[in-house]
Amino acid sequence: MNTEGSEGPEVRRRLTWTQLPDGVRHLITERTGAVRSATSQEGGYSPGMASVLETASGRVFVKVASANQNARSAELHRKEAAVSEVLRDVGEELPAPAFRWSVEVESGGDTWVVLAFDAADGPGPRIPWQAEELGEALELVGAVGRLRAPDHPEIGPVRELIFGEWHTVAADGEVRRRVLALDESGWLGARLDDLAALADQWPEAVDGTALVHHDLRADNMVRSGGRLLAVDWPYASRGAPWLDLLGMMPSMALEGGGDPEEVFTAHPVGAAADQDAVTVAIAALTGMFLERSVQAPPPGIPHVRSFQRDQGLVGVRWLRSRLG
Structure with missing residues (x-):
């Protein structure tokens, strides 16, 4: 995501x-x-x-x-x-x-x-988010989650993804130092093993039959025929119907869309989700964002690491609100 x-x-x-x-x-x-x-x-x-x-x-x-x-x-x-x-x-x-x-x-x-x-007829939502367009985007996310994923090998189960990044952070001294330096609150330092154990529960937490875009953000939306549409589907998979909503929360928060916990739980898809499973997914994605953010940037995309860092820090704050 x-x-x-x-x-x-x-x-x-x-x-x-x-x-x-x-x-x-x-x-x-x-x-x-x-x-x-x-x-x-x-x-x-x-x-x-x-x-x-x-x-x-x-x-x-x-x-x-x-x-x-x-x-x-x-x-x-x-x-x-x-x-x-x-x-x-x-x-x-x-x-x-x-x-x-x-x-x-x-x-x-x-x-x-x-x-x-x-x-498309035009670009996707304006950033910072406007209330009406945020509502449209949340409707789009819900519409994707209501679809059943095609039964085809190209649309694999999202449960098969491995999120071992917290283990890497805990085990690699230099990665640990660089990741912990991003967290000015100091909250992460004593919780790496707990977060790794949470992320290890990803397969069971996100299992499902819904279509998952798995990279749905404002920049992957366009407007056509008077409605928002989702583009860029290489990560399409099947899993829990709330995964795309959750995955959009870090970027949405950075772009002025509101508090992730409030927006997620106010959405029908988020309200219906198993909240323990949601916490597992937040932990997994946060570890991925932070661990990748301290790596060298991929060729031609120098700006991606700072975006991953900022999304990861949103995830840290979200986890703190849930785990204390």
């Missing part, structure tokens, strides 16, 4: 249409017709191209990842292509732009993975 731009050394700019190799652009225009203009969609946590193309056949949203620029992004694009094919079966109930096609090509000594979707 993984956007902010920034000034100075952390600035990240996406690839643009004109920066793509001729062979990649040709492969795209074979499917879309001539491209008359391209508008880059900045934000998010991928260095690849994400642009709305005005073409001879209409508007289309195209995202492109370069394996040389960021191998993980290319891998996620492949995964999203496979998941998007499966999610077609959900039909119009799926609150997402329609998937059109995908293609992969070798060009210029690099591997390029290309996906195309229906273009």
Whole structure:
């Protein structure tokens, strides 16, 4: 559950249409017709191209990842292509732009993975959050949680994820030092083993049959047809219906959306959740955010570590309110 731009050394700019190799652009225009203009969609946590193309056949949203620029992004694009094919079966109930096609090509000594979707009418919610748009976003999260996940190998159980980060923090002296330095309250220091034990309960806590986007934040929402839709589905899985709501809380809090505990428990999905299971999931995700935040940034995405740090600290405060 993984956007902010920034000034100075952390600035990240996406690839643009004109920066793509001729062979990649040709492969795209074979499917879309001539491209008359391209508008880059900045934000998010991928260095690849994400642009709305005005073409001879209409508007289309195209995202492109370069394996040389960021191998993980290319891998996620492949995964999203496979998941998007499966999610077609959900039909119009799926609150997402329609998937059109995908293609992969070798060009210029690099591997390029290309996906195309229906273009949205406009961007997602404004940040800081506005009350009406926050309500729409919470409705979107609830709508995803009400869907049953397709029974397909590409949509695996979220219970299979391993969250061992608190064990790493406890065992690795340098990681421990750097993570504990982030917590000015000092609350974490005596609780690493307890938090590790909580996170170990993730498989049982999050088991379920609901569709889980698993990366649903404001920057993964767009507006189309008068409603908010969710984009970027490579992590789609099946699990507890409240997981996407919980996963959105740290970024929402950072963006002026309110107190996580209050927003989560006021939502019907959150109110119906097993609260002990919720605490387990908060512990698991908080450990992931904090441990990753002290690692070197991935290629092309320098700003992701500060965002993970800030989400992790929201998680620490949330855990303190629940555990005392």
